[in-house]
Amino acid sequence: MMVELAWVALALALLPLGMCLVNMALYRAPPLRTVPNAAVSILIPARNEESSIAGAVLAALAQPGVELEVIVLDDHSTDNTAAIVRGLAARDPRVRLAAAPPLPPGWSGKQHACHVLGTLARHPVLLFQDADVRLEPNALGRMVAYLRDSGAGLVSGFPRQVTGTLGEALVIPMIHVLLLGYLPMLGMRFSAHPGFGAACGQLMLVDRDAYAEAGGHAAIRTSLHDGVTLPRAFRRAGHRTDLFDATGLARCRMYQGFGQVWAGFSKNATEGMATPAALPVWTVLLFGGHVLPWLLLALSPGWVPALAAGVGVALRLLLAVRYHQSLVGALLHPVGVLVMLAIQWTALVRSAFGRPSVWRGRAYPTSPLPGSDG
Incomplete structure (x- = not known):
């Protein structure tokens, strides 16, 4: 039995x-070129982002060779977010501050904020960007070139994920494990099926006309996982979506500390892995491929479980070196897998008991409401 399990x-x-x-x-990564006379609206939803919003706006304004506007939507912040943006707008006319209207029933906060931002934008290309993202020089022009070259309606990239604690280093790099280890990108490129749609909600560039035809963020109004649901809405509307490596184009510290990691990954789990049909399959794939080899190696040492264990760590080390991730997190890869699965199973159980997801002070139902794309 041990031998069969090892294989x-x-x-x-x-x-x-x-x-x-x-x-x-x-x-x-996108090509080292830009599109002449590109015009982009950079749209940043912000709710209690006083520690990060200035950096996001200033990095956006520093993009050369692009006609741009930066619109920040203050989503009922209780800190100094609005005051900081107001000061930046007084110094640079390309910055606009808008106030979010009350959150309508049946909408999640971020999707409503992005929807409002889309109505305020003036330019034909829209960049939806989180407040904790920092664009590197020339990133915007290269992303516009990639959008045009790809022929897609939506393109997205995963910024370099900055981690500052062990909890972050264990779990956040799992994004690349799941993306590159389990999403067949050949299918994404050559099939229009919505199931191949994937994006990073931190950084999504869209053609405005395609965005409107896909229903915009109104099509995913109840979703907490726009990285999954928005590209699928585009694909259902007949528009291609694509992914690029944004490691050298932007950086983001998604969460700070293990508590935020757990809460952040939990909030959108039931729109990704944590469904009754999907999570058992994911558990077999992740536990079986990344944790089971170590258990077998401890119980019955041999070259097959040793090779399997080494393959899993080699995968994580490869990703850590290529995408500038924590080497400590990579060496503790089986622990990261266990934590990720614990988050997903906890979210699934929470959903089964009807407990809402809570994010930034707002509670959301555990299953999509009518009219949602998620």
Whole structure:
């Protein structure tokens, strides 16, 4: 029995490594060129972002060769977010501050904020960006070139994920494990099926006309996971979506501390992995390929479980080196997998008992409301 399990574990470990090697050849940075006379509206929803909003706006304003406006929507902040943006707007006319109207029933906060921002934008290309994202020089022009070259209605990239604590380093890099190890990018590029849609909610660039045809953020009004639901809405409307490597174009510290990591990954779990049908499959893939080899190696040492364990860590180290992630988190990869699965199973149980997700002081239902795309 141990021998058979070891071979299964090896197969489950080799699957994401093989997929990752193929995907890394497709998941590339945008070209080192820009589109002349590009005009972009940078749209930033902000709710209690006084510690990060100035950095986001100043990095956006520093983008050369692009006609741009930066619109920040103050989403009922109780800190100094609005005052900070007001001061930036007084010094640079490209900055506008808007106040969010009351949150309507049936909307999540971020989707409503992005919807309002979309109505305020003036330019034909829209960049929806989180307040904790920092664009690097020339990033915006390169992203516009990628949007035009790809022929897609929506393109998105995962910024370099900055981590400052062990809890962050264990879990946040799992985003790249899931993306590159389990999403067949050949399918994303050559199939219009909505199931191949994927994006990073931190950084999404869209063609305004395609955005309108897809229903915009109104199409995903109840969603807490726009990185999954918005590209699927575009694909259902007949528009392609694509991904690029944004490691060198932007950086983001998504969460600060393990408490925020747990809450942040929990809030959108039931629109991703944590469904009754999907989570058992994900558990087999992740536990079987990344944790089981270590258990078998401890119980019955041999070259097969040792190879399987090594393959899993090699995958994580490869991603850590390529995408500038924590090496400590990579070496503790099985622990990160266990934490990720614990978050997902906790979210699924919470959903089963009807307990709402809570994020930034707002509580949301555990299943999509009528009219949602999520």
